[in-house]
Amino acid sequence: MSISSADRPLRILHVEDSEPDHELILAELRRAHIIPDVLRVDTLPGVEQALRQDWDAVISDFNLPGFSGLVVLDMVKALAQPIPFILVSGQIGEDTAVAAMRTGASDYLLKNNLARLAPALVHAIEAHQSERARQDANRALLKSKQQLHELAGHLQTSIEMERAAIAREIHDDVGGSLTALKFDLAWIARHAQDEDVRQRTQSALETVSSAIEASQRIMHNLRPAILEQGLVAALQWMAARFERRTGIATTVRTSHEQMQLPAGVPLVAYRTAQEALTNVSKHAHATRVEIELSIDSGVLTLELSDNGQGIPPGALAKARSFGIRGLHERAATVGGWVDLSSSNKGVSLILSVPLEANTDDGLGLEGLFTAMHDPSIWSGES
Known part of the structure; x- marks a missing residue:
């Protein structure tokens, strides 16, 4: 559903010192089937206080008593979440309009051509919503990436801890048992009288030595001392x-x-x-x-x-x-x-x-x- 056909009223802050011009803006929006919820202010303190509320967009005249629409634009840009800003004026130079667009205005219109107001407003709000959705998606993606990096780091740490624990068990249990077995076999080889027993014992000693070397290799791969x-x-x-x-x-x-x-x-x-x-x-x-x-x-x-x-x-x-x-x-x-x-x-x-x-x-x-x-x-x- 487009904004122009939505049931929800659009909350619009209208910075305008002329009541007739304000009524013209309202009439143009209603003619485009937009339901406006509009607050009109014409002083800087009023603008500052109004901007503390949530608005879908700001429509501002350019020439105002004691300030200009560009001052209002700066105030909108200073918000934590800037909102669409449309500049409307009876007279505005091309250079001023271009400067406003470059500064961050969504669009600018002349008061004698308000037929473009509703499409410009809808486009500005939809573009703003799309940009916010994109920023939210980027933040969610960055957060997800950070969480994945943290998870990867945790997994790497867990793997290394497990490797160290396995290496310790190999040293304490397997290594200790193999070393004790090697000493026993060496004792048997020294005290055996039968030649066949000595040969079999020597063969067993070689097997145990190979097992110790394999255990050392595995241990070093697990935990590089x-x-x-x-x-x-x-x-x-x-x-x-x-x-x-x-x-x-x-x-x-x-x-x-x-x-x-x-x-x-x-x-x-x-x-x-x-x-x-x-x-x-x-x-x-x-x-x-x-x-x-x-x-x-x-x-x-x-x-x-x-x-x-x-x-x-x-x-x-x-x-x-x-x-x-x-x-x-x-x-x-x-x-x-x-x-x-x-x-x-x-x-x-x-x-x-x-x-x-x-x-x-x-x-x-x-x-x-x-x-x-x-x-x-x-x-x-x-």
Whole structure:
């Protein structure tokens, strides 16, 4: 239903010092089947007091006793929720009319051409309602995005907490049991007289050692204790393990051997590098990976690039392409962002984190892990 045919009266504030002109405005609106609920004021204090109420629109004369319609327009624009403003005058210069439109007036009319008043009023109110609906939708969208970012950050924190708890259980329960079993088997091997028993015991010792190594690997993937040595050392260790496991030449360059970083940032950088290297091993068909870590102008930058086949067009838009999306969300938890570029010469992933924006508001992810039991290396094995 259009405004002109609505049953609800339109609340209109009419700033006009002439009663006959006011009656002409009312008659024109009624002729257009608009039901007006109009208040006429002709003083600035009256305008100021009237604007405290809710109105659908303001219609104002230009020449008024002691002030002009442009002053009324400024008062309307100063409202928390500006409303449509239509300037009506018996005489108004073109330059003044254009200035009023540029300043924020919805329309301007001459008093000798009021036939256009109703369409102009309806159009202004509908445009205003559409703009308010758009602004409300944008605010709702921004709020939804903020809530999603907060949820993603909460999920990332929950995941890391769960990983730390699992790593602790592996160390305390599985690791402790395997270590005790290894000691018992070693004792049996030393005291057994039968050669077959010693051989079987030695075989069991090798199996237990492999299980301990597997537990250590799982534990380090769940909770990177190497981060306690610093981000640079952790990336060097990760790169060396990746190169041994995949055969892909991996180099690490850094601008600082030691970096003092806010809580949470090293873990985000570590997980970003971990995810990127996993993608390289699975999809890139690369023979070389370069990792560069630097701090410049208060921004930590981690760049990983490979010489692989690149990312196929449209791959990142797939419905289940969660890896890169997860990196974006993880970076956002510390105020950072991720840039990804791809060509037939390889892929480059850059994590940027402004360090000055990160303050230690509590334990953070890193502090949380440090406060938990430290899963140290078992039995001197590595």
